[in-house]
Amino acid sequence: MANMGSRKHLKRFKAPRTWPIHPKVDKWTVKPAAGSHAIEYSLPLLVVIRDILKLSDNSREAKRIINTGNVLVDGRARKDYKFPVGFMDVIQIPKTEGTYRVLPDAKGRLTLHNIPDENANFKLCKVINKTTIKEGKNQLNLHDGRNVTTEEDISAGDVISLKVPDQEIAEVYEFSKGSLVLVTGGKHTGEIGKINDIVINDSSKPNTVVIENDKKDTFITLKDYAFVIGSDEPVISLPGGK
Structure with missing residues (x-):
């Protein structure tokens, strides 16, 4: 069991806080394969199918769904149940007509936002x-x-x-003043606003941005946390209809 846990499985209580799963439901969960996203910013497909979308009652059923090519990630069928899906990835399940984009919620957890078909390509x-x-x-x-x-x-x-x-x-x-951004980290995760200012530090301190939200309130976050999603309006569908 120790060997299995180190290679394919992960103790639930050690799962990243970005995963929207309960740490005490079961002892083990799936460890995502090394790939496009770091483990703290990705979810294995099995967790998506079984725990989030609840399209299966157990891991065996989830593996069967995935192995038959019924799950598309960014337009390609993925048959590895450990395949990591992360921020901005598009997940499609043609048999259920479900289409989702992976986005962070206000608590920094990765969630699946149901999107219209025209956003899927x-x-x-x-x-x-x-x-x-x-x-x-x-x-x-x-x-x-x-x-x-x-x-x-x-x-x-x-x-x-x-x-x-x-x-x-x-x-x-472009990442520039006036651009509309989604905050992807820190205490303002999930918030949306426009860049008021970009602060470039000469020292070892990280660069920051000043963001103004739709209530005209401003806050500061790291430059790396500001992800441009459009100019005047977001170009993707977002939770809450923003």
């Missing part, structure tokens, strides 16, 4: 960094582990609308 991806490769093209390294190449001048911090599963860049949303 793209996802927003934040540019973590970029490198110049041959022929003057730029390789963008994205928050979900993807790498895409482009001739466009896109900066780290910007967010791209990426068609899935084609991985074509449809739109670019």
Whole structure:
């Protein structure tokens, strides 16, 4: 059992706080495979099917659903029950006609937000960094582990609308004053507002942003926590109809 727990399973009480599961329902849960998202920012598919969507009563049934190719992540069938799904990923279950985007709630937990079909063919991806490769093209390294190449001048911090599963860049949303952002970490997780100011620190302190919400209240959060979701209006469906 110890070996099983270290490789495929995880004690529930040790599961990340971002997972919306009860720590005392069972002793073990599934450990996500290494992949596009870090463990604290991802959920294994089995947990999504069994514990969140409750499409199965146990892990055996959940594995069967997943193994038959009935679960799509970003437009591709995923048959590994440990496959990690994370922030902004699109999950589709054609047999139930369910389509969801992974988003954080106000407590920082990953949740599945039911989205309209027209939102299912793209996802927003934040540019973590970029490198110049041959022929003057730029390789963008994205928050979900993807790498895409482009001739466009896109900066780290910007967010791209990426068609899935084609991985074509449809739109670019700059990280700049006036941009609409979703806060992805800290005590303001889940809040939405516009960037009032970007504070670049010369010291070892992290860079921050000043955000104004729709009530005209302002707050400060880390620059890394500000994820652009549009200009005047959000380009994705959000909980609460925002």
